Amino acid sequence: MDESALIAIEKEAAAQQVSSNTLVNQILTQFSEFERFAKRINTVKPSSFVFRGLLEAADSDKIIELAKTAGSSIPQAFVTAKSGRVDIDSLLDHLRSLSVYAHLYEYSENLDSREQVATLVHDFGLNWSIFLVHYITAMFEQVGVSPKLEMSDRSVILTLPGK
Amino acid sequence: MKQNVAESDPVGNAIFSLYTLGCSSCSGLERRLKKVPGIAEVNVNYAADSVQVRFDPSKVTSDDIRTFMKKLGQPSA
Numbered sequence: 001m002d003e004s005a006l007i008a009i010e011k012e013a014a015a016q017q018v019s020s021n022t023l024v025n026q027i028l029t030q031f032s033e034f035e036r037f038a039k040r041i042n043t044v045k046p047s048s049f050v051f052r053g054l055l056e057a058a059d060s061d062k063i064i065e066l067a068k069t070a071g072s073s074i075p076q077a078f079v080t081a082k083s084g085r086v087d088i089d090s091l092l093d094h095l096r097s098l099s100v101y102a103h104l105y106e107y108s109e110n111l112d113s114r115e116q117v118a119t120l121v122h123d124f125g126l127n128w129s130i131f132l133v134h135y136i137t138a139m140f141e142q143v144g145v146s147p148k149l150e151m152s153d154r155s156v157i158l159t160l161p162g163k
Numbered sequence: 164m165k166q167n168v169a170e171s172d173p174v175g176n177a178i179f180s181l182y183t184l185g186c187s188s189c190s191g192l193e194r195r196l197k198k199v200p201g202i203a204e205v206n207v208n209y210a211a212d213s214v215q216v217r218f219d220p221s222k223v224t225s226d227d228i229r230t231f232m233k234k235l236g237q238p239s240a
Binding site: 012013016017018022023026027029030096099100101103106107108109110111112119121123 | 173174175176177178179180182183191208209210211212213215220225229
C-alpha cells in the first residue's frame with residue numbers, strides 16, 4: 001500500500017476509534033458493493049448543497065420525465081451487474097445501497113408476513129420526493145410490481161406485499 | 164439481504180447517515196445504540212458514514228433511533 005494512503009487510513013481509523021483493519025475492510029466493501037457498479041453508470045458526486053439547489057431550480061415535469069427514464073434503466077443495470085438477477089429483493093437492496101453509500105436518503109423498513117413498508121427520509125425538498133416516487137414506480141414496473149407510494153416534501157413511503 | 168419473516172416475528176431495519184445526523188464523531192456510538200431497548204444489531208460503517216440498525220418495531224421505531232442519534236451528535240450529549 002502507498003505510504004501516504006496508509007498514513008491517512010491510520011489517522012482516520014484513530015479518529016473514529018476503530019482499527020485500521022476495520023476501516024480498510026469497510027472501504028473495500030464500499031467498493032465491492034457499490035462504487036464499482038456506480039462507476040459503470042458514470043455516477044458523479046455533487047455536494048448536498050449543490051444537489052438540493054439543482055433540484056429546487058428544476059421544473060417538476062422534467063423531474064418526472066427524468067425519473068421515469070432513469071428508473072426504467074439504471075436500477076436494472078445496477079442490480080444485474082451486482083447480483084445477476086432483477087427481482088423485488090435485488091431492487092430493494094438497490095434502494096438500501098443508495099442510502100448506505102450515496103446518502104440520497106435515510107432508509108428504514110418494517111417487514112412482516114402481511115407487508116413490507118420502506119420509508120425514505122431526506123432533506124432535499126419536494127422535487128426529490130417526486131423524483132423518487134417516479135423512479136421507484138418505473139423500477140418496480142420492470143418486474144411487474146406496483147408498490148403503493150405516499151410522499152411528502154421530506155419522505156417517501158413504499159409498501160409492498162409481504163412474503 | 165433476503166429475510167424470511169414469520170407472522171409473529173416482525174423485523175425492523177434502518178440505515179442512517181452519520182453525516183446528516185452530525186454523529187460521524189460520536190464516541191461509542193455502537194455501544195450506546197446497543198443499550199437501547201429493542202435494538203438487536205448495530206453495524207457502523209465509518210467508510211460510508213452510515214449505520215445500519217436492526218430492531219424490534221414493537222419496542223422501538225426508526226424515528227426513536229434517529230432522535231436518539233441526533234441527541235448523541237449534540238455537544239451536550
